[in-house]
Every structure is written in C-alpha cells, then in structure tokens.
Amino acid sequence: xxxxxxxxxxxxxxxxxxxxxxxxxxxxxxxxxxxxxxxxxxxxxxxxxxxxxxxxxxxxxxxxxxxxxxxxxxxxxxxxxxxxxxxxxxxxxxxxxxxxxxxxxxxxxxxxxxxxxxxxxxxxxxxxxxxxxxxxxxxxxxxxxxxxxxxxxxxxxxxxxxxxxxxxxxxxxxxxxxxxxxxxxxxxxxxxxxxxxxxxxxxxxxxxxxxxxxxxxxxxxxxxxxxxxxxxxxxxxxxxxxxxxxxxxxxxxxxxxxxxxxxxxxxxxxxxxxxxxxxxxxxxxxxxxxxxxxxxxxxxxxxxxxxxxxxxxxxxxxxxxxxxxxxxxxxxxxxxxxxxxxxxxxxxxxxxxxxxxxxxxxxxxxxxxxxxxxxxxxxxxxxxxxxxxxxxxxxxxxx
Numbered sequence: 001x002x003x004x005x006x007x008x009x010x011x012x013x014x015x016x017x018x019x020x021x022x023x024x025x026x027x028x029x030x031x032x033x034x035x036x037x038x039x040x041x042x043x044x045x046x047x048x049x050x051x052x053x054x055x056x057x058x059x060x061x062x063x064x065x066x067x068x069x070x071x072x073x074x075x076x077x078x079x080x081x082x083x084x085x086x087x088x089x090x091x092x093x094x095x096x097x098x099x100x101x102x103x104x105x106x107x108x109x110x111x112x113x114x115x116x117x118x119x120x121x122x123x124x125x126x127x128x129x130x131x132x133x134x135x136x137x138x139x140x141x142x143x144x145x146x147x148x149x150x151x152x153x154x155x156x157x158x159x160x161x162x163x164x165x166x167x168x169x170x171x172x173x174x175x176x177x178x179x180x181x182x183x184x185x186x187x188x189x190x191x192x193x194x195x196x197x198x199x200x201x202x203x204x205x206x207x208x209x210x211x212x213x214x215x216x217x218x219x220x221x222x223x224x225x226x227x228x229x230x231x232x233x234x235x236x237x238x239x240x241x242x243x244x245x246x247x248x249x250x251x252x253x254x255x256x257x258x259x260x261x262x263x264x265x266x267x268x269x270x271x272x273x274x275x276x277x278x279x280x281x282x283x284x285x286x287x288x289x290x291x292x293x294x295x296x297x298x299x300x301x302x303x304x305x306x307x308x309x310x311x312x313x314x315x316x317x318x319x320x321x322x323x324x325x326x327x328x329x330x331x332x333x334x335x336x337x338x339x340x341x342x343x344x345x346x347x348x349x350x351x352x353x354x355x356x357x358x359x360x361x362x363x364x365x366x367x368x369x370x371x372x373x374x375x376x377x378x379x380x381x382x383x384x385x386x387x388x389x390x391x392x393x394x395x396x397x398x399x
Contacts, residue, residue, distance in 0.1 A: 003282065010276035011289025013165075014067060018267040018290075019048070019297045021168035022072040023304050025134065025320040026259070029078030033210070034088035035257060041305035042196035043257025048298025050249040050261045055291030058245055064235045065272040065287040066242065071260035073221040074098075074214045076324060077130045078259060080355060080363065084210055086203040088257075093200035094210035095259045099250030101215040102223075102262075106243030121341030122348050122371035123220045124334030129352025129367055130217065131328045134321045141318035148178040148315050156322050165270075168323045175319050179311045193302050197255055208365055216368070218260045221327075226263025233272040234280060344374035 023044060030040040047070040055068040084090050141149035156171035163170075223246070227239060242263060249261040270276070276286035335345040348371030356363050 003277065003279065004285065006275075006277040007283055007285035008289045010270060010283075011286040011291075012293050013275075014264075014267050014270040014286060014290040015293030015297060017165060017169060017270065018067075018069050018264065019294065020172050021323045022070070022075070022320070023301075024172070024316045025072050025075045025079070025323060026070060027305060028134070028317060028320055029075035029259065030257060032079045032082050033091040034083045035091075036088075037305055038194050038196045039088060039198060039257050041194040041302050043253075043259065044304060045193055045195065045298045045301040046253040046256035046258035047261065048294045048301060050253040050258055052291040052293075052295035052298065054245050054249045054261060055294065056288050058237070058242065059284045059288035059291065061241070062237045063281070063284045064230070064237050065233075065268075065276060065283040066230070066235075066237050067226075067264035067268045067271040067287045067290055068246065068261060069222070069264035069267060070258070071214070071218040071222055071262050072324070073127055073130065073217045073327060074260045076134050076320075077213055077217050078210070080130050080133055080352075081209055081213075082355075084203065084206040086201050086206055089198055089201040090203040090206035091210055091259075092198045092254050092257065093202045094206045094214065095254035095257075096200050096251050097207060097211040098214045098218065098260055099247050099252075099254060101211070101247070102218065102243055102250060102260075103247030105219065106240045106247060109240070118216070118220060118368075119341055119344065119371075119375055121335050121338055121345035122368065122375060123216075124331045124337075125345035125348035125371060126213075126352050126367050127217060127221050128328060128331035128335055129349045129354075129363070131324050131331060132353045133355065134317060135324055135328045137314060137317035137321035141312075141314045144314050145312050148175070148182065148312065149318050151178065152315070152318060153322070168319070171322050172319055175311065175315055176307060178315070179307055193299055194305075195256060198257060200255060213365055213368070214260055218262045221331075222262040222265050225265040226268050229265060229268040230263075230272055233269075235272060340378070341375065343378060344371045347371055347374045 026044055026047065027040050030043045035043060051068045051070055055066065058066040058068065078091070084094070086093075138149065138153055142153060152171050152174045155174045156167050159167035159170040223243070227242075230237060246261045246263065250258065253261065264271075271286040271290055272283060276283040335349060336342055348367045351370045352363050352367030354363055356366065
C-alpha cells in the first residue's frame with residue numbers, strides 16, 4: 001500500500017503546486033489578449049482538461065513520469081503582447097496554429113533542431129524580457145495596495161526560505177484571505193464551471209505576435225528543459241510522441257480558450273524524483289495521478305476566475321510575478337552566461353521588455369529578430385578577425 005501511496009501523493013502535490021503557482025498567470029494572459037471573464041474561465045478549464053488527459057495518456061503509454069503542464073512563460077508572453085488585431089478570436093486562431101506547429105515539430109524532427117539552434121543567450125533574454133513586466137508587479141502592488149500585498153509578499157518570502165515548494169501556493173492563500181476579508185464575497189459571482197466556444201479567426205499580426213513567439217517560448221522554455229529534467233532522473237520518453245500529444249492537445253483546447261500545453265519543467269521533478277517513490281519504474285503513477293488531479297482542479301476554474309475578478313488586478317499580478325521570479329532568474333542567467341553572446345542578449349532583452357508594437361507585431365518577435373541580427377553581426381566580425389593572412393612572407397615582414 002505504501003508503494004502506491006507515495007507516488008499518488010506526489011502526483012496530487014504536483015498538480016496542486018502547478019495549478020496554484022501559475023493559474024493567475026494564465027488568467028492574466030487570457031484577459032490581456034481580449035478574453036472576457038467567461039472566456040478566461042473556459043480557457044483555464046480547457047487547459048486543465050488538456051493537461052490532465054495528455055498526462056494520463058503519456059504516462060500509461062510510456063510507463064514514465066511524463067508530467068504535463070500549461071505554458072506559464074507562454075501566458076506571460078500574452079500579458080506582454082496585449083490585445084492583437086482581431087481581438088480574442090484572432091488570439092484563439094494563434095493558439096491553434098501554435099498547437100499545429102508543435103505537432104509539426106513532432107512529425108519533422110528538423111524543426112525541433114532549428115528551435116534548439118536558437119542561441120541560448122538570445123532565447124534566455126527573450127524569455128527574461130517577456131517575464132519582466134509581471135515580475136515587477138509585486139513592487140507595484142506594495143505601493144498601490146500595501147495592506148493587501150504586504151502579507152502576500154511576506155508569506156512568500158518566509159516560505160521561500162523554509163518551505164520553497166509551498167511559497168507560491170502560500171502567497172496565493174494569503175491573497176485569497178485578503179480578498180475574502182475585503183471583497184464583496186463570492187455570492188456576487190458565478191463560480192460554476194464555464195465552457196465558452198470561440199470561433200478562431202486568422203490574422204497575420206496575430207500569427208507573428210502570438211503564434212510564432214508562443215511556439216518558440218513553449219519549445220525553448222518548457223519542452224526542452226522538461227526533457228532535460230526527465231533525462232536527469234534517467235527517463236527518456238520519445239520526443240515525437242510528447243510533441244504530437246501536446247501539440248494536438250493545444251489545438252483541441254484552443255477553441256475553448258486554452259493557449260498551450262507542454263512538458264512540465266519546474267514541477268516535473270516532483271513526479272520524476274525520489275519524492276514520487278523509491279522505485280523509478282513506478283513513478284509513472286505520480287504523473288498519471290497528477291493528470292487526474294488537474295482534471296478535478298479544472299472543475300474549480302470558475303471559482304479561481306471569480307477570485308481574480310474580486311481582487312485588485314495588481315494583487316493577482318503580484319502573485320503571478322512571485323510565481324515567475326525563479327523563471328526570470330533562470331532566464332537572466334542563461335542570457336548572460338556566455339560572454340560572447342551578451343551584446344545580442346542585451347539587445348534582445350531591451351527590445352522585448354520595451355513592449356513596443358511595430359506593424360501590428362509585438363515586442364517578443366522583434367526582440368528575437370534584433371538578437372538574431374546582432375548574433376550574426378558579431379559572429380561574422382569574429383570570423384573576419386580569425387582569418388589568417390594568406391601571405392606568410394608579408395606576415396614575417398610585419399614581425
């Protein structure tokens with residue numbers, strides 16, 4: 001019985017931590033690209049169902065702890081992008097295209113290799129620029145609503161020191177308590193599960209601003225690190241099956257408002273590590289349990305959305321920002337780790353963090369373009385300096 005109980009408990013914890021630590025980011029992202037409260041609640045429910053179903057399928061099929069999550073960096077990207085031409089239907093179309101791109105990456109491995117070929121400093125800098133605005137929200141909240149944000153930040157800081165896994169869920173509970181004490185109460189809103197279909201529309205600016213950056217962020221910040229975490233624990237699931245499963249799940253969830261489904265990166269260790277049981281061959285039970293738990297949590301998506309609607313927007317953004325501080329630290333580290341790529345990384349970061357829109361296209365795309373151009377420029381400069389003099393006699397004369 002104990003052999004079964006440990007991976008089951010690990011799976012429940014994986015789902016709770018994954019949901020509580022980032023659902024606020026998802027709701028903020030969906031609202032930013034034009035979703036109303038019902039569409040945002042539907043998107044959160046769709047993601048829970050897609051994440052849960054994919055985790056169950058992959059876990060049973062591979063007998064490995066393949067934890068699945070929604071794309072938290074992708075949701076942060078939506079926050080930084082804002083409303084696109086065509087509104088939320090255009091964003092939904094972009095979500096569907098992102099799912100198709102992930103599926104194509106599974107069918108044609110060369111596409112995945114192209115994504116992996118993006119220089120790590122540029123990819124890290126783009127992600128850092130995307131995350132920056134949300135990560136400064138706790139500071140804004142302390143200034144604007146100190147009586148609400150103060151306890152949230154304090155509890156997060158204390159738990160990050162003594163119980164890091166529960167730091168963000170603890171901050172969320174503190175925010176819920178603050179909302180309950182100061183808000184009008186849940187009686188004013190509908191907390192039942194919401195399913196809202198949105199017919200996708202197709203807009204070139206949305207494809208460039210949302211679909212392509214969302215695909216790149218999901219692949220570079222979630223799927224690649226997720227495979228690395230699993231490999232670190234001795235698991236090597238077939239990437240093709242993972243990408244096909246998550247890509248199709250993303251495309252299926254898009255009409256309901258879900259933005260992207262992918263391998264878990266941060267919470268993957270909870271299901272694949274020793275906490276999920278001493279026998280590595282049985283840890284797949286943890287990821288399957290996590291999938292079942294996510295489906296159950298999806299039923300509460302309406303309640304989660306209601307809590308967001310009852311709170312000051314900056315307070316929910318503050319909780320989301322606290323959840324993303326670790327991701328920001330990792331992204332900044334990756335951006336500046338290689339001295340030769342720092343100029344390109346800084347350019348990428350500045351352009352992405354500016355939030356600018358040009359030709360209807362958001363800053364994340366232009367940050368990648370600018371960083372790529374700087375990378376090529378400096379690479380060619382180094383190549384030119386490295387070319388030896390073809391005339392050895394002239395070289396001797398110089399010496």
